[in-house]
Amino acid sequence: MELQRKKRKLSPPQVLIAGFAAIILLGGILLSTPWVTKSGESIGFLNGLFTSTTSVCVTGLVVVDTGTTFNTLGLGIIMALIQAGGLGFMTLASALFLMLRRRITLKERLVIGEAFNTSGSLQGMVRLVKRAITLTLTVEGIGAVLLCFRMVPMFGWTKGLGMAAFLSVSAFCNAGIDPLGGFASLTGFLWDPLMNFTIMALIIIGGLGFAVITDIWECLKDHKRWNVNTKAVVGVTGALLIGGAVLFCFLEWNNPKTMGDLPVGQKLMAGIFQSVTPRTAGFNTISQLDLTVASKVLTMLLMFIGASPASTGGGIKTTTFLVLVAAVVSIIRGREDTVLFCRRISRDVVRRAAAVTVIAMSIVLIITCVICTLEAGDMPIMTLDNILMETFSAMGTVGLSCGITPYLHPISKILLIITMFFGRLGPLTIAIGLAGRKRPDEGIRYPEGKIMVG
DSSP, X not given: OHHHHHXXXXXXXXXHHHHHHHHHHHXXXXXXXXXXXXXXXXXXXXXXXXXXXXXXXXXXXXXXXXXXXXXHHHHHHHHHHHHHHHHOHHHHHHHHHHHTTOOOOHHHHHHHHHHHTOTTOOTTHHHHHHHHHHHHHHHHHHHHHHHHHHHHHHHOHHHHHHHHHHHHHHHHTTOOOOSSSTTOTTGGGTXXXXXXXXXXXXXXXXXXXXXXXXXXXHHHHHTOOOOHHHHHHHHHHHHHHHHHHHHHHHHHTTOTTTTTTSOHHHHHHHHHHHHHTTTTTOOOSSOSTTSOHHHHHHHHHHHHHOSOTTSSOOSSOHHHHHHHHHHHHHXXXXXXXXXXXXXXXXXXXXXXXXXXXXXXXXXXXXXXXXHHHHHTTTOTTOOHHHXXXXXXXXXXXXXXXXXXXXXXXXXXXXXXXXXXXXXXHOHHHHHHHHHOSOOOOOOOOOOOOOOOOO
């Protein structure tokens, strides 16, 4: 009996999967009730579940207009789901345990480690949780104060404060859901430096990751050098932001449907924002439907790479991308080891990076093929590039869309719900969780086989 009880215990990945699924289901039930809408009518369970999933998975794809559909209670529930999804339910649970002075067990530390993707290290878990909570509340508070300078004059004190708080939480958690209405996102603030740079700062800070920000803070305080992970995250993030901004400006500079008719300053600001937002945020200041095909492809690439480990964002992660690039460079140069910043990267990390990328890309392609089949011939807007953008957006938990989400077939919506779930928790985490516990090493080493590749 004791052996059977041990076998029934969930592994850390399985606890994460079950926890997030439970929050999404609860949110779906609440958001499908008539008490959360302005009209007093239910939006239906599927739309409620989709809205809950996009909130908890901090994605931003929406099937109903958030601002015009939901009342104050509904917006409050969505904001709470975004916060829970951005921080992770184990982080919030740990914060509650600490407030109640309850000791966090080894099993709970393992789950927190899995949530923060700390590669099995349990050192400083409680400290990381405390700093994550402190950082989140501080940055979101500052962001809300800055956004009040725009929201309060537009909506008055009560509604303006609520709007500012919602936008700040949504931006820091990289959700991209807005309460402004009209499916317009931030297109009405294309000209506004305060709105643009505040939202961009919140997105970037949330996407860097709690571990990286903690390391940067400690290095500044103690005059130490950044660790390899921090160097990788900051380096890739900076390169993608600058490179993306330059390319978007080049590709959209003369496009009359996006930047073509704007003054130079607004063109540059729009290009920078369009480079920042695919890093799993989902806000937009220019129409995604009217982007050139090349810009859509670039957006998909940035969405697929996403944010950084232990952050509020999704995607395969910046470090995964860098490890794969370093592995390719090592193979080309004939090196046996993968090296980054004069440090050897373990083969297990390289294998994990390859597995994450292959699984994520496979899911995107399979889901895209199925949705294309379901939506074939229904509407002119259901083109391959628009559907691909939708699927990459769901996997990267971004939320950028060409406007097709509300018109999708119910099965397509269910497929996107599954894709968002995979994107938030990580495809490898879910694969390991579904596979069950690791098998013990049996000490068997098979003879080498020769297979031609490339």
